[in-house]
Amino acid sequence: SQKIEQNSEALNIQEGKTATLTCNYTNYSPAYLQWYRQDPGRGPVFLLLIRENEKEKRKERLKVTFDTTLKQSLFHITASQPADSATYLCALGYQAGTALIFGKGTTLSVSS
Amino acid sequence: NAGVTQTPKFQVLKTGQSMTLQCAQDMNHNSMYWYRQDPGMGLRLIYYSASEGTTDKGEVPNGYNVSRLNKREFSLRLESAAPSQTSVYFCASSKRGGASYEQYFGPGTRLTVT
Numbered sequence: 001s002q003k004i005e006q007n008s009e010a011l012n013i014q015e016g017k018t019a020t021l022t023c024n025y026t027n028y029s030p031a032y033l034q035w036y037r038q039d040p041g042r043g044p045v046f047l048l049l050i051r052e053n054e055k056e057k058r059k060e061r062l063k064v065t066f067d068t069t070l071k072q073s074l075f076h077i078t079a080s081q082p083a084d085s086a087t088y089l090c091a092l093g094y095q096a097g098t099a100l101i102f103g104k105g106t107t108l109s110v111s112s
Numbered sequence: 113n114a115g116v117t118q119t120p121k122f123q124v125l126k127t128g129q130s131m132t133l134q135c136a137q138d139m140n141h142n143s144m145y146w147y148r149q150d151p152g153m154g155l156r157l158i159y160y161s162a163s164e165g166t167t168d169k170g171e172v173p174n175g176y177n178v179s180r181l182n183k184r185e186f187s188l189r190l191e192s193a194a195p196s197q198t199s200v201y202f203c204a205s206s207k208r209g210g211a212s213y214e215q216y217f218g219p220g221t222r223l224t225v226t
Contacts, residue, residue, distance in 0.1 A: 032211040043202050043217030093211015104154035
């Protein structure tokens with residue numbers, strides 16, 4: 001079965017630096033990869049979606065890359081701020097299915 | 113628009129009791145989902161409904177039933193609650209089924225079974 005690993009449970013960085021979160025998967029490559037943000041006590045909120053034929057996607061300070069050779073997606077937050085502190089989830093999806101498979105998440109803490 | 117709403121926000125049950133978690137969306141979405149989130153386990157899909165009138169099992173369906181009451185509402189029922197069902201439950205919806213559509217999540221229901 002498909003396995004998803006997000007690089008670490010926690011990542012601590014200083015304000016102004018670039019945060020890089022990793023999502024690795026095993027077996028077959030997904031058609032789509034999504035990233036969500038989750039704040040404590042709240043539901044996940046969609047951030048970005050990238051397709052298998054796209055190498056990179058950007059939205060404001062966010063950038064996602066998708067490398068099907070490495071079976072990896074990287075999620076970058078540039079010029080990070082304390083308000084970016086949250087748990088970030090990656091999720092994989094396949095062309096034929098309707099279900100997303102979520103990773104366990106990485107908790108990012110940005111200190112000022 | 114309220115988005116996705118869930119009731120109740122918190123619930124404590126005794127083992128063996130039953131309850132229904134309610135979910136509604138006002139975005140005219142076709143697909144709806146129920147997940148549970150446990151520490152160290154991430155979000156796991158319980159059931160989903162790709163469109164009105166259809167439901168399918170997800171990764172962890174045992175002990176649960178669902179009803180897609182209409183296009184707006186998707187309920188999750190625990191017939192005989194067990195301590196292993198202590199979790200945070202999230203309902204979500206998307207414009208259509210399939211991983212090319214983003215999902216919108218509700219605020220969650222925190223359930224404790226004693």
